[in-house]
Structures are given as C-alpha cells and as structure tokens.
Amino acid sequence: MTSKPRLQLALDHTSLDAALHTAERLHPYVDIIEAGTILCISAGIQAVRALRERCPQHTLVADLKVADAGATLAEQAFAQGANWMTVICAAPLATMASAQAVAARHQGEIQIELFGRWTLEDAKRWLDLGIRQAIYHRGRDAQASGQTWSKQDLDIMKALSDMGIELSITGGITPADLPLFKDIAVTAFIAGRALAEAADPIAAARQFHSAINDIWRG
Structure with missing residues (x-):
C-alpha cells in the first residue's frame, strides 16, 4: 500500500447520469x-x-458486496x-477464492467488506487466499442510530492492520475523524455524501486531503 491514505x-446514486455528473466534477480531486452498491x-x-x-x-472499485457466484461476478x-x-x-471461502482467482488474472484485487460477524481467524484465511484488502464499514443505519467510532472499532482495525490487512474505512467519515486512524x-x-452532497464538494475534497497530509507527513 502507499504510505499515505488515499x-x-x-457514488451511491440511484441515477447513473447523476453519478457521472458527480464523478466529472470531483475526479480531479x-x-x-x-461504483457503489446502490x-x-x-x-x-x-x-x-x-x-x-x-x-x-483512476483506481475504480465495483462495490458489489458479492456473496455467491464469485468468479462470474x-x-x-x-x-x-x-x-x-x-x-x-x-461469503464462503470458495466464493472468495474464485473471485480472487479472477481478480489476479485481471491484475485486480478483492476487498472483503466487513459487516456483521467475522473473526481475526477469518481474516487469516482471507490472507491465505492472497486477499490483502478489507473495508471497515459503519453502515448507514448504524450512523442514523448514532453509532460512533469506538475504541473497540479502533482496536479491531489495529489488529487487522498488524496482520497485514490494508484497510479502507467508510461510514460518515469527515476530516475531523481522521486523527483517530493515524x-x-x-x-x-471512503466518502460518499460528505463529498457529493457537500455545499462545496471540491472544497470538501480539499479538506480531506489537507487532513491526510497533516496527519501522514512524509
């Protein structure tokens, strides 16, 4: 991974035209x-x-949250x-393995989306398959219920990081949150509405980059 987070x-729009408009405006930043699940x-x-x-x-992600038919999807x-x-x-390990084989053939990567119940033993099995990325996700419904980033979240992230899992972090992230993850x-x-629905999306993107640059110097 790069030393500095990206x-x-x-883009979780329900309209492709709206998503493309947002991408056109923000892709330089x-x-x-x-391409979000929605x-x-x-x-x-x-x-x-x-x-x-x-x-x-750009690096482009298909956020399909695959649960079966790994190779086909x-x-x-x-x-x-x-x-x-x-x-x-x-998803079953067989699904992950078949998706990973296709990803490798295309010089791509699989990201494991962390939702619900899983363990660090599971993460070791993903590593054994050659999967190196995971997404730590605080879902929309959790945000709406007032769930914040807890010490337990951060401890789990650190454990995964120490194992060699590279994490993408999402779920109502703002620039003020970033020091938690240093x-x-x-x-x-990963930011969706914080960028797309900001009063000034370009300024919002610049604020993220400024915070990243301040925290991850050098």
Whole structure:
C-alpha cells in the first residue's frame, strides 16, 4: 500500500447520469472512484464501464458486496474496467477464492467488506487466499442510530492492520475523524455524501486531503 491514505469517492446514486455528473466534477480531486452498491443495483454493471470511460486513470472499485457466484461476478466487474471488487465477509471461502482467482488474472484485487460477524481467524484465511484488502464499514443505519467510532472499532482495525490487512474505512467519515486512524494501515478513506452532497464538494475534497497530509507527513 502507499504510505499515505488515499481519498475514495463513493457514488451511491440511484441515477447513473447523476453519478457521472458527480464523478466529472470531483475526479480531479479524488484518488479512487467507487461504483457503489446502490448505483450498481440501480444502473447495472454498465455503471462501472461508464465510469472507466470517463475516468481512465483512476483506481475504480465495483462495490458489489458479492456473496455467491464469485468468479462470474468478478469476471463481470473486471471486464467492465474495475480494478477492485468487494466481497462480503459472510461469503464462503470458495466464493472468495474464485473471485480472487479472477481478480489476479485481471491484475485486480478483492476487498472483503466487513459487516456483521467475522473473526481475526477469518481474516487469516482471507490472507491465505492472497486477499490483502478489507473495508471497515459503519453502515448507514448504524450512523442514523448514532453509532460512533469506538475504541473497540479502533482496536479491531489495529489488529487487522498488524496482520497485514490494508484497510479502507467508510461510514460518515469527515476530516475531523481522521486523527483517530493515524496508527492504522489505511489504504483509503471512503466518502460518499460528505463529498457529493457537500455545499462545496471540491472544497470538501480539499479538506480531506489537507487532513491526510497533516496527519501522514512524509
């Protein structure tokens, strides 16, 4: 991973045109672009292709949260131009392994989306498959109920980081939150509404980068 976390734009629009408009406006100010789950369900896998055509230099994520048919869905995602694809942590190891094989053939990567119940023993098995990335996710419903980043969250992230798992972190992230994660191997901070729905999206992206640069100097 890079020594400094990157900024990822999550596009969870229900309209492909709206997502493309946001990507067009913000792509110079972010490092990674994500075709979010909501967008992929609403617009189909062609959303990945449309984003790849418009943002050819960016790392592109297909956030499919795959639970089954790993090889088939990975082939779809990577053939449409994705660099990374997400698999839900509850998926069978066979699903993860088949998705990982396709990702490797396309010089891509699989990210394990951490939701619900999983253990550090599970994470060791993912590493054994060659999967090196995971997403630590505070979901929309958890945010709406007032859940904040806890010491338990941070301890789990640090344990994963120490194992060699590179983490992307998402869930209502703001620039003020970033110091919490300074001791963790963070691949990316994922922001969706904090960028797309900001009063000034470009200024919001610059605030993220400023905070990242201040915390991860050198």
